[in-house]
Every structure is written in structure tokens, then in C-alpha cells.
Amino acid sequence: MPDSIDALGRDAVWGLPGSVFVVAGVAAVLFVMAKTMVWGRWIYAVGGRPDAALRMGIPVSWVLVSVYVISGLCAGIGSVILAGRTDAGSPLFGNLLELDTIAAVIIGGASFLGGRGHLGHALIGAIMIGVIRNALNLLNVNVFFQLIVIGVVIVIAVESDVLRNYLEGRVRVMQAGRQS
Template sequence: MGDHLPEITNNSSENSDRITTHAQSIQPSKLSILLSILNFGPSLILLLLIAMLSLTSPYFLTPRNISNILAQTAVISVVAMGQQLVILTRGIDLSVGSNLALASVLGALSFHAGAPAALVIAVMIVSGAAVGAVNGGFYVFGRLPHPFIITLATLSIAKGLALQLAEGRAIPGMPPEISALGTDALGGLPGSVFVVLAVAAAFFVVTRTMVWGRWIYAVGGRPDAALRMGIPVSWVLVSTYVVSGTCAGIGAVILAGRTDAGSPLFGNLLELDTIAAVIIGGASFLGGRGHLGNALIGALMIGVIRNALNLLNVNIFFQLIVIGVVIVIAVEGDVLRNRLEGRVRVLQAGKQS
């Protein structure tokens, strides 16, 4: 079967057009400075948020609240790292929330069937990877026009299976080793934080030191060129969905540990949170650009914003509006960054010629 290449899209708003037109009149050095600000913008915004909230609320920087933020964002952080690999290849995985729910239900059922902790963990992770393999396999070898279609289908299928197997209710009980992730702490940090760090370390090694990591960036950046270079584009695409599903399985382990249960209701809107975390963190929907820190910064930003609004007694419905506005700003920033990069490249080429 031939290699299946993702479609390339590059839509922008009229506001971005006007901003870019103005940017073209700016000197190259100023363009480079503006581009650097945009690249480091998410990190700067996160630091600014932390500074402002530490002055606004006396409870924000307390050890207990910081631990709470880290625990609440652990699942989003892990699953967002997998989502980022998919987005790097210009794809999307809408099934991660339902995938997590199904994995947690299968883990709870295996525990009640007498499985030891290691097997329960394996069941959840393998379940997540299997759904990811279905997503990637159908998208690539089924020659679907976009992964939105298959991941939307598996979102529904996985949710239905979870509800059917659990009979529509939560299944209490998890092995003590898993429950410890939600109850035990080391150095004041919840156990789930160390799972996030372990996953992040694995991702860093794979994407920065292995050829597979370079292939992902090549496929996302220039899929046609990647194919001509002999890169196995189809299998690279499939692998990113398998990894995304695996991260959903790991997220199920973390959430099951926090709640001491498996539930078909877990993971509601998790797909939106993870996509938001990746984009807010500074990655691009256009693929081929981004790093591990994007997902982690975005996840922390979402956690900090929600925690701050809770501390300030802001209506929970307003929180959804705030997150939505932040996503719009992040996407517009991505559009502007792409146009500025193009302008800088043109100016640099003009100087060299």
C-alpha cells in the first residue's frame, strides 16, 4: 500500500493579514525580536500568571495548593504529550478521553477478576495502545481524508464499550500500588507527578536522540519530501496514534489511582483539554514544529487558570469562556508566528543573494 500523506492547510484571519502587512514594514531585527517574543510567549505568560496570582491570593503559592495543581494537571500533561506527537504530523486524536475511560474500566474489571497490580496496569496501557493502533491503521491504510473521522468514530465506540462493560456506573477498587499514585506523596509532590516526569523523560530521549523523532518532524513539516527521502511515512503516522493511545492508557492509571476506581465517565472533554494544552503551549496545527515543553506548559497553564478562578470564586461556567478565549489567542499567535517566520526567511534570503 502507498504512503498516505496528511493534507496541508493554512487558513488565517483578516486580522492576522493586517498584522502581517504591518510587520512587513518593520526592520528585520525587530521582526526577529517579535518572533522570539511569540516563541517564548507561553512560558512568559505562565510566569506572569503565577506572579499575579501569588499577589492576588495568599493561598496560591502554598505547598498544598501547588501539589493540588500538579495532581490535577497530571492526566492532561501525560495525554497532551501523546496528542502533541499527533499534532506534529498535522493530525488530531479526538478519542483520548473515551480511550482513557475504556482503559480504566478494563483495569477495574481485571482487578476484580483477581489480576495483580502489574497486570492491571498492563491492561490499561495495552487497551489505550490498541485503540491508538485502530486510529492510526484506519486513517493511514484505510486512506481516510483526515484523522478527525476515525478518531471521532472511536470516541463513540470506546465510550459505548466502557458504558456497556461497566453497566453505566463506576467500578470501585484498584490495587494499592495504583491507589498510591493518588494518596502517597514524596517530598511534598504527589506520586502522579513522578509518572509525568518519567513519561516526559522517555519522550525527550525518543524525540531528541532517536531517528524516529526526527522522522516525526520531517513528516509533519514536509510530508512529500519525507516520502522522497525514503522515510516510512505511513508507519510513522500509525506510530504517533499508538503512542497517543498509550498515553491515554497511562492517564487512565493515574486517574484510577486518584479515584480508586474505573469509570466510563472518566475523560469527558479530555480531548479538548489536551488539544488546548498543546496549542496554548505554543505548538502549531500546521505540523512539524513544537517540543515537549509545549504540552507541559499548556497543561500547567490550564491548571493554573482553573485553580486561580476557583480560588477567586469565579463561576465555573466562566472558566470555559476563559479557556476558549486563551485558545483563540494562542491560535492567532500561531498564525502570526508562521507569517513572521516566512517574512524573516525572505529577508534573510534577500541579504544572502
């Protein structure tokens, strides 16, 4: 690997790896974009109800393309960081990391059905998945069982999201009944 990529993955500043600063920088830029631009509201609208967003005049296909482009850019940044950490590159390095990504976002509180979530919570979910993975590695748990554990975590998180949506709906019905 080139020295700059190797330094990005391995060098530390103030006791923190360089990758932490890259992730924090990307997260800060995306947070500002999502909170200060109309585009950020459009993402939530399209994620919650694409047909309703289309009726409101939001260019749904362009919002989806922009989100996919940013997602690809973040995947590329992550792959450069991973290449720097391992001092190697392979097209197979990212296999099954999408499971960790989904788990991190769902644990962070994003709705599996769309329209709800927060970037900071997704980062906290990613840290939690990293802690779970690290604990499983330290306990010498087989990689295949680690996948099962992460899958169970996803199922529990999705079920809690469904339960939360159900309970919120029931509360809304009860509040509407009291107001009548």
C-alpha cells in the same frame, strides 16, 4: 480501586504526588526517544510536511501509527492516574479533556500546522492550563464558562502561532532580498 492505583494517585513522596513522578518518567523516556532516535526526527518531518517526508523515504503511515499508539498509551497512563486520584472509574471521566490537551500543546509552542514543538514546552503548557483551571475553580467560575475561557486561550495561542509563522516568512523574504 486497587491499593496500587489508589497509592499512585494519592500518595506523596517528598511532598510531591506520585503522579508527578510517573509523568516525569514518561516524559523523560519520550524525550530520550525523540532526541536520540531517527524516529524522533521522522515525527517532525511527518508533522511538518507528510508528502515531503514520503518522498524522502520515511514510512509515513508507520510513523503515524507509532505516534497514535504512544498517544493511546499516554492516555491510558493518564486515566489510571485519574482513577487513582478520584478513587473511582468511569468511561466519562475524560470528556472534554482533549480541549485542555490541545490548549497545553499549543500554549507550549507547538505549531497547529505541525512540524514544530518540544516536549518540555508542552509540559509547561500543561502546567499553565492546570493553573488556569485551578484559578477558575477557586474563583467559583461555572464549568461552562471555564470551557469558554480555555477555548479563548486556544484561539489566542493559534492566532499567535499564525502571526509568528507569517512574521518568520516575512523575515526570510527580507533576508533573501538583502543577500541578492
